[in-house]
Amino acid sequence: MRFRQNGQGGEKMISSIAELISDRIGTMPAGERRAAQTLIANYPLIGLKTVAEFSQSAGVSSPTILRFVARLGFQNYPEFQSALQDELAAQLQSPASRTLNPSSPGGTVSPMLEATLDNMRETFRHLSDKQLADIAARLADRRGKTFLIGGRFTDPLARYMAAHLAIVQPNVFHLAGQESVWRDRLIDMGKHDVLVIFDIRRYQDSLVRFAETAHQRGVQIVLFTDQWLSPIARFARHVIAGRTAVPSAWDSSAALFVVAETLIGAVTRQLEAEGAKRIRELESLR
Amino acid sequence: MRFRQNGQGGEKMISSIAELISDRIGTMPAGERRAAQTLIANYPLIGLKTVAEFSQSAGVSSPTILRFVARLGFQNYPEFQSALQDELAAQLQSPASRTLNPSSPGGTVSPMLEATLDNMRETFRHLSDKQLADIAARLADRRGKTFLIGGRFTDPLARYMAAHLAIVQPNVFHLAGQESVWRDRLIDMGKHDVLVIFDIRRYQDSLVRFAETAHQRGVQIVLFTDQWLSPIARFARHVIAGRTAVPSAWDSSAALFVVAETLIGAVTRQLEAEGAKRIRELESLR
């Protein structure tokens, strides 16, 4: 319809301007690429504003914007805007079509995304509000210390959670480095402390041993694992089992990541009073 | 906000222009009523076109359209259009995925989860297969080295990605530790290398500077950022803009996390041949 380009196409089906852009963004000079990126990032509303506003948002000059739309095959800026409006109109008419990128079939994107979204829904289905509230309360309890550790691939999750928790409360420690190093930290742990462990298969022996001794010392363990449950579940006070299956060579930790973010949010809310003061203090330190 | 009218009303809650119109359509003269009806019928796109087009669609003259928007309380036509655009923006930001959601009944599912799922859908909607394939191809290109780095909260994502990529191919480096340490690594970077940066607001100056000098050295930058685009986007070859808004004190990096996992999967698939051999070797090393 509109996007018949120079070559007698037929090779590729371009059905939206967004696709057209990502198709050509590789062949664009730097300035026009910035225009393309800002348009995609705030698609499509920036394209409906004036050239001046668009150019300012993108940090380039007006002519660059015009060259950009010219490269997309439009005769002039108004024609480009009309195309965007038509697209919007079609989208608003049939709300069902707004679900996903129309590149679904056969693409590499959507099976992965679909599986991940399913994983999250499943994970949260088996997770009660009460359970999350309990864990959040435990993590917000300031009488004890909080330690976090993860396995080979999940340690970044422990880091991520630690980075946030350490801001809203004191005594949060991420256990990193060599095994011998964090094993020695066991001596600091007691029955008022919490140990958050991330462990998905293949479960690491070192982590299991670590959890066991911690448990013997009375430490409360919160375990993030997969649906097959790490052996650490045996010692854990709270177990969060996330779905990990995706069409990829690797397991996905995304569901656990979202649970972690949810907990971070809950703990923060719980510590709001002291947390706010603490955050202000930290700001002033910077 | 915008619709405070003449009287200081607290009488009626007007939250959209469409409501405002149907509220006043009774008091309008015939011509303006026709304008109102045609706008409602094709809401809101006709209002984004020019006065001439609007007037022609409604079968009235231009001044009638202007008197119509004036009666709604707007100073001039552009102001009216801006209001419509803002409304559209808000609508597009949070897609009404509430329509079909099998996970709601009874238990109050965390609004956090809902927002996160929306964020992912939105993020991937602006992301084409082609774009991901391009980035994956670049990351799988074994002629150069791959460096990864992140900001205060996003560095764990860089770690996560690095942990996986380093298994399927050599020459993958996560830049950690003190700024001076990784800044010195710039000397190893050239035009065949790729630098993956995670940077969401508030954007870190140190990262921006780092990206700039890397860019000057010809390094290809892949940027993971939020929808407001880190200033690094200026130097980036590829930009991935993830949605981050959630009902929490913190921004969410979950959408970026999923994109990262998707890329990891794509790269792995691309390197399948050599990757499989490599993985077997690693297995035997353990």
Next chain:
DNA sequence: GGAGCGCTGTATCGTATGTTACGTATTTTG
């Protein structure tokens, strides 16, 4: 290291757009 090309921004121009004034038509009211 030099010549050529391509990209980008500044400044200028023409025009399409929103705006306003005014005259005519239509309805309302005494």
Next chain:
DNA sequence: CAAAATACGTAACATACGATACAGCGCTCC
């Protein structure tokens, strides 16, 4: 039914917007 008031459209106006010419700059390729 007359007279006034309101509503509407035509036409002229001014502004701001998109378009273009040109010069400076960096980059690539001999």
